[in-house]
Amino acid sequence: MDFRHLRAFVAVAEELHFTRAAERLHVSQPPLSRHIRQLEQEIGVALFERTRPRVVLTAAGHRLLRLAQDLVATGEEFLGVARAIGDERGGLVKVGIGPGLWQAVDRVRAYHATRFPYVSLETIDLSSHEQADALRRRRIDVGISRDPVNSSRLWSEPLFDEGLVVLLPQGHRLATRQAVRLKDLAHDTLLLHDRKLAPVAYDRWLGLYAAAKIAPKTMTVPALPLQQAALLQIASGRGICLVSENIVRNSFLSVDGSHGIAVVPLKEPGSRISVSMVWRANEKSSTVLELLQSSRDALRLTRKRVRTG
Incomplete structure (x- = not known):
C-alpha cells in the first residue's frame, strides 16, 4: 500500500473537498483523485460518495478513517525521527x-x-x-x-499563571481604578463571544460571576474580545469584557490610552489562569x-x- 494513498484519503476525508485537500498536500487535483481511486481499487470498497459539489464519506470510509489517520501519523513520526537521526x-x-x-x-x-x-x-x-x-x-x-x-x-x-483584565469604555466610572472586583461590575453588561469560538474561556467567565453570586446581564458578540467587532461595542459603551492580561499586553491596547478603551486589572478570587x-x-x-x-x-x-x- 502506497503511503501517498493514505495521506490523500485522510486529507480528503478531513477537508471533504478535493480542491482544499490538494492545496493542503501541495499537489494538483488530478493526481490526488488518482490516488483515491487506486486506494479504493486496492482495498475493494468505495471510500467517498462523489455528489457535486459535496464529497461525503461512505460507511466504509468512516470506519477506516481513524485507522488511516493513525497510520499517517505513525508514518510522519517515522520520517521525522529518521530526519533527526540524519543530523x-x-x-x-x-x-x-x-x-x-x-x-x-x-x-x-x-x-x-x-x-x-x-x-x-x-x-x-x-x-x-x-x-x-x-x-x-x-x-x-x-x-x-x-x-x-x-x-x-x-x-x-x-x-x-496569568491574571485577567477588564476592558471598559474610556469614560466608564471605573476606568481610572487600579483594580476592580466583579461586584463593582454587577450592573454592567458582560459582552460574551460565541461559545464555540473559545468554550473554556466562555465557561470560565460565567463561572467567575457565578462564584461571586452575580447573574450578569449578557450580550453575545460574534467576535473574540480583541477583534474589531467586540472593541467597537466596548468603546461605544455597550458593555465590558474579560480577557487575559497577556493577550492585552501583546496588543495595541497596551500602547496608549487613545483607543477609547480602558484596561483595568481584575482582582477576584479564582481569577488567575x-x-x-x-x-x-x-x-x-x-x-x-x-x-x-x-x-x-x-x-x-x-x-x-x-x-x-
Whole structure:
C-alpha cells in the first residue's frame, strides 16, 4: 500500500473537498483523485460518495478513517525521527501558540537556542481548544495552552499563571481604578463571544460571576474580545469584557490610552489562569522532550527574575 494513498484519503476525508485537500498536500487535483481511486481499487470498497459539489464519506470510509489517520501519523513520526537521526544535532519542533503567549514561547526559543543551536522551532497560531486536535493529528508537537487537558493520549504541565483584565469604555466610572472586583461590575453588561469560538474561556467567565453570586446581564458578540467587532461595542459603551492580561499586553491596547478603551486589572478570587505546555503522552522524540525541559527551565528562570526584581 502506497503511503501517498493514505495521506490523500485522510486529507480528503478531513477537508471533504478535493480542491482544499490538494492545496493542503501541495499537489494538483488530478493526481490526488488518482490516488483515491487506486486506494479504493486496492482495498475493494468505495471510500467517498462523489455528489457535486459535496464529497461525503461512505460507511466504509468512516470506519477506516481513524485507522488511516493513525497510520499517517505513525508514518510522519517515522520520517521525522529518521530526519533527526540524519543530523543528531538538529531537528524541528512544531509548537502551537495560544493567543497572547508568543513572548513566553520566545523566551523558550532563545533559551533553547543556547543549548541546541541546530534545532528549529516552527510555530503556528492556534487557540487553546484547537491544540488538542492538532497534537493528535501531529500538526504540532507541543502546545502552549490555557485550556485543561482531558485526554489519556495527552499530557500537560503548568508553566506559569496569568491574571485577567477588564476592558471598559474610556469614560466608564471605573476606568481610572487600579483594580476592580466583579461586584463593582454587577450592573454592567458582560459582552460574551460565541461559545464555540473559545468554550473554556466562555465557561470560565460565567463561572467567575457565578462564584461571586452575580447573574450578569449578557450580550453575545460574534467576535473574540480583541477583534474589531467586540472593541467597537466596548468603546461605544455597550458593555465590558474579560480577557487575559497577556493577550492585552501583546496588543495595541497596551500602547496608549487613545483607543477609547480602558484596561483595568481584575482582582477576584479564582481569577488567575494557568498556562500549560501540552504534548503527546507517548512522545519518544528526544528533540521534543528536550524542548519541554527548556520550557521548564526558561520560564522558571523568568519567574525568579520577576520575584527578585
